Amino acid sequence: MSAAEGLTDLPDTESAALPGDLAMWCFILAELLVFALLLIALAYARSRWSMEFSAGVATLHPLAGVSNTLLLLTASYLVARGLECGTRRALVRGFALGLLCGLGYLLIKFGEYAVLIGEGYNLRTNTFYFFYFFTTFFHAMHAMLGMVILAVVAVRTRAGYYPDAARQKMAGDSAGSYWHMVDLVWLALFPLLYLLP
Amino acid sequence: MRLSLRFFWLALLALTLLGVALSQRQPDWLMAAVVLLTLLKGHWLIDRFMGLATGPLWLRATVSGWLLLVLSALALL
Known part of the structure; x- marks a missing residue:
């Protein structure tokens, strides 16, 4: 039996094993810590400059935010389903479709930036826009890194690496x-x- | 009964749309509703999509604690 054939059916592990590499989880927890500080600062700024935030939220397009949420949830579902199925083919397909959803998220996010910047808003407009541009761009950079990681694993899995x-x-x-x-x-x-x- | 990933995905989409519908009406209890909806969605994502329901307890507690901390800040600040 070749190595590739041996990979078709993965073992079903329901034990309390770490889902993934410990180093990756250390990285994830460090990222969560940074995001926690950012989100707490955002929540504080929202209460401190409530008028600016109310006016700022009204200028954002809710459909863009909802679409991005639905795309990211769908991407997560596709990735999780690809992993749950346990076959190489399912993993590659799930990751590839998840990547497409991620791409949709980035297109909407950068389209939103283009519209807002076109209307004259930027990081220096006020506290709301500073937090909006900074946190969402920081998050989008992480989404891009996540897409690169998914792509590398999908390509390597497909190639029997x-x-x-x-x-x-x-x-x-x-x-x-x-x-x-x-x-x-x-x-x-x-x-x-x-x-x- | 172990519910399928598809069930949780559809439930997550439905809760997202419910949150948006509530935010359009802006009831007095919008903050509480949004925090609870986000907590539930995050909990499902952590347990079912991340697979931490069957993972190490310390990791599940840490990631769930992160969510609780962030949402508490949102609700209390």
């Missing part, structure tokens, strides 16, 4: 966990910027 099923699962889980972290941060960011007046 991983020598055994365990290493393939480790790489897939690590990439998936990072992507879900990006989604989790957006879930906290979305109501702060789009839902609450």
Whole structure:
């Protein structure tokens, strides 16, 4: 049996094992710490400059925020389903479709920036726009990194790069966990910027 | 019964749309509703998509704690 054939059916591990590599989880927890500081600062600024925030939120297009949330949730679902199925083909397909959703998210986000900048808003307009541009761009950079990680794992999996099923699962889980972290941060960011007046 | 990933995905989409619908009406309890909806969505994402429901307890507690901390700041500040 070739190495590639041996990778088709991955073991179903329901134990309390870490989903992915420990180093990746250290990285994810460090990222979450940074985002926690940023989100707490954003929540504080929102209460301190409530008028600016109310006026600022009204200038954002809610459809863009909702579309991005739905795209990121769908991307997370596709990635998780690809991992749950446990086959190489499902992983590559799930990651590829997740990447497409991620691309849609970036297109909408940068389209939103273009509209706002075209209307004369930028980082220096006021506190709301500083936080809006800074946090969402910082998050978008992480989404881009997540997409690169998903793409690398998908390409390597397709090419049969991983020598055994365990290493393939480790790489897939690590990439998936990072992507879900990006989604989790957006879930906290979305109501702060789009839902609450 | 173990619910499928598709169920949680559809529920997450539905809760997102519910939050948006509530924000359009702006009831007095909007903040509480949005925080609770986000907490539920984050909990499902952590447990089902990240797979931490069957992962190490310390990691699940840390990531869930992160969500709780951020949402508490949003609600209390």
